[in-house]
Amino acid sequence: MRTTSRRRRTVLALPALLGGTVLALAACSGIPEDAPNSEDAEATVTFRIWDDTVAAAYEESFEAFTEQHPEITVDVQVVAWEDYWDRLPEDLEAGTMADVFWTNTANFGAHADTGQMINLDEAIGGDHDAWTEPVADLYRRDCTQWGVPQLWESTALYYNTDLVEEAGVDPTSLRWDPTGAADTLVGAAQALTVDAEGSTADEPGFDAEDVVRFGFNAQHDAQAIWLSFLAENGGRFQDGSGRYTFATPPGEAAFGYVVDLIQTHQVAPAAEDTNNDPAFSRELFLREELALFQAGPSALAHLVDAGFDWDLAPKVEGPRGRISVVHGVAAVGNAHAADSEATIEVLRWLGSAQGQRPLGESGAGIPGVVEAQEAYVQYWAGQDVDVQVFLDAVEEGTTPAPLGPRASGGSNEISPVFQDMFAGRIEVPQALRQAQQAANEAIGD
The missing domain is CATH 3.40.190.10 (Periplasmic binding protein-like II)
Structure with a gap:
């Protein structure tokens, strides 16, 4: 693989957080004006994230979802990173939180423990496409799955x-x-x-x-x-x-x-x-x-137009081999959603290869669904970058991002x-x- 300065296409960066250290991708708040809509829709499920660039990929995904489920409209809402975590507990308390929303490892535990999230083992069980196991494990608490892995990073x-x-x-x-x-x-x-x-x-x-x-x-x-x-x-x-x-x-x-x-x-x-x-x-x-x-792979978007040749290698090996930090964003369901059945259908879609393929095709980040990851690899291959090293990292060894409520x-x-x-x-x-x-x-x- 060889990377050069010939790439010009706009790419998306993965939003990620490790509290107090690095990488929080701020985004402009607002609700996209071109959200999927259906005059025949019987339910509207709201979906809150913190990155308006990734919202475009989700909009594409939900267009296909609405074709299959014309009775459900999904309204993608974006709240800026600077406000996201302050608003989350306030909106949950007030009953104004979105039906489905993004979370990270440092913040989901407290809300799972207080019964504010949908238990995915009960709602979906094992009836879903294969998820990247170390990422899904980040959102297991008390032997229960609470989050559907969306985008993730290794090193x-x-x-x-x-x-x-x-x-x-x-x-x-x-x-x-x-x-x-x-x-x-x-x-x-x-x-x-x-x-x-x-x-x-x-x-x-x-x-x-x-x-x-x-x-x-x-x-x-x-x-x-x-x-x-x-x-x-x-x-x-x-x-x-x-x-x-x-x-x-x-x-x-x-x-x-x-x-x-x-x-x-x-x-x-x-x-x-x-x-x-x-x-x-x-x-x-x-x-x-x-x-x-x-x-991590979120640096790709910033380096894509570098004026020199660069490449990717496995991370530096240590005494116990190569162990990569795995961190990912998950979608969780609001236990108090107005229409729980429609909300669960959206969560199923977000955990499917078809639902996540637009995320991979946009270069936004590595999809949590294994089958959708080839779209991400192919996107970057079109930019003369072989990103397989990031996917291989989870096979060599992983350690989790900070966890706990x-x-x-x-x-x-x-x-x-x-x-x-x-x-x-x-x-x-x-x-x-x-x-x-x-x-x-x-x-x-």
């Missing part, structure tokens, strides 16, 4: 082909090892990090105060970086009850390795730049000031401490203990 390694060839780096076989015995990432990142005089980070005289190109995007980014490093070293972010458990020897070694890439080896951008700007490393990569960029509160406590840790202001063991204690107190543990 891969974007690399500048000319830069890695020049440095003699093979991006497909990079490995990190906190003991150093089998490590190849540090050496590769040093060979790719260059100062203003042309010296690399592994050469005498290298000036770390005047770097013009970094090797790797080590940073406070749970989705792309530290959650997978933690899992690949045998650590766990949370236990089965949602309690935080990362302040352990494997956790210290994993986080210490990532922090050292910034503070000791100086092959990654300064935390002061990346802590408050999730897009900083991506912009460096676009300017060819970063050679290796580990990220109070996960947002826990993340709010973790993030500022981690920012100080990545900036070198707090030693790793102390930071992990402090963050873990504060997060567990925040969730009432």
Whole structure:
């Protein structure tokens, strides 16, 4: 596979959230004017999301749905990300929430626990097309399925082909090892990090105060970086009850390795730049000031018109292999929907290959329905990008995004401490203990 700057078609980016760290895609609020409509419709099911670009793909999907179910109209509504999570509990309480709505892993648990969501095991059961199992599992709670997986992300390694060839780096076989015995990432990142005089980070005289190109995007980014490093070293972010458990020897070694890439080896951008700007490393990569960029498929839309050749490789391997963070958006049903039968029909459609195929065909993100994923692969093949590496990641090993009914509160406590840790202001063991204690107190543990 080879990617170039020849692509011009507009693409959609996957909205994703890991509380307090990265990637929330804001969208303009409003209701599309061209929603499917039928004069013969007997029921209107409302569907709320937070991204108006993805709404266009859903509109196409629901046109086909209404052809098969002329008695049901689906009204797609968009609420901007900035307002979405404040309005959600308010509208549920007031009885004005949409019949079907998007949610994420950090927020669905509380509403499932209070009986505000439709139990999908009872409503749909196993009568649906195959879903990507690690994504569907994110929305199982108390042995019950609450969410229909819609769009999801894993992680891969974007690399500048000319830069890695020049440095003699093979991006497909990079490995990190906190003991150093089998490590190849540090050496590769040093060979790719260059100062203003042309010296690399592994050469005498290298000036770390005047770097013009970094090797790797080590940073406070749970989705792309530290959650997978933690899992690949045998650590766990949370236990089965949602309690935080990362302040352990494997956790210290994993986080210490990532922090050292910034503070000791100086092959990654300064935390002061990346802590408050999730897009900083991506912009460096676009300017060819970063050679290796580990990220999810939502970066594709931003890199599609890059003026240089880049490619994709599997994410960096760790001591326990490659373990990718899987995060996804799900559609859930409002238990108090005005027409529960029509709402369940819409949920069935959203969990079908036919219902999700327009999502894949638009390049919006990887569909949760397995059969619909080929449409996504083919879309990007038309852009000269082979995205199979993202799909393959779930077969190698996965670790979940933050879970639990109070996960947002826990993340709010973790993030500022981690920012100080990545900036070198707090030693790793102390930071992990402090963050873990504060997060567990925040969730009432």
